[in-house]
Amino acid sequence: MVANFRAALDSAIALTVWLQIELAEPWQPWLFDIRSRLGNIMRADAIDEPLAAQSIVGLNEDELHRLSHQPLRYLDHDHLVPEASHGRDAALLNLLRTKVRETETLAAQVFITRSFEVLRPDILQALNRLSSTVYVMMILSVAKHPLTVAQIQQRLGEKP
Numbered sequence: 001m002v003a004n005f006r007a008a009l010d011s012a013i014a015l016t017v018w019l020q021i022e023l024a025e026p027w028q029p030w031l032f033d034i035r036s037r038l039g040n041i042m043r044a045d046a047i048d049e050p051l052a053a054q055s056i057v058g059l060n061e062d063e064l065h066r067l068s069h070q071p072l073r074y075l076d077h078d079h080l081v082p083e084a085s086h087g088r089d090a091a092l093l094n095l096l097r098t099k100v101r102e103t104e105t106l107a108a109q110v111f112i113t114r115s116f117e118v119l120r121p122d123i124l125q126a127l128n129r130l131s132s133t134v135y136v137m138m139i140l141s142v143a144k145h146p147l148t149v150a151q152i153q154q155r156l157g158e159k160p
Helices: 002-022 027-046 062-070 073-077 088-112 121-142 149-157
Strands: none
Touching: 002 027, 002 088, 002 121, 027 121, 062 073, 062 121, 062 149, 073 149, 088 121, 121 149
16 A cells, blocks of 8 residues: 555656646746655655645645635635636646545555554645645636736735
């Protein structure tokens, strides 16, 4: 099981690097941070060290969670189910999102015991937030007027 998780993590890194080549702005800073986070997950697993907090384009895990669960409120676009009409960027990002989710499910098999003890909540949450991050990127890629990171941060800071 550990080998399957590590192989999936390696594949997620490879796919992220490929998307860094295939996709243009504004995705480069996002993909750079995702690649970095995946590498840090790999390192934390390999040497059995705690995984430090890490933002993606300046957004922390809580903010990424809020964006992915309330996209209409923060991103001016409702939830989406990918389809061909969403275009190339959304399709490529969806490949990465599903690869990260696959890696997360394999991590759960490795890091959750039969008695439901979670051995590496840091890694499981990091992978979950990475799939949320890529979902947010997908929504931004199909939005008619995609927001900048600065605009998103401003909206996250506003009171409801």
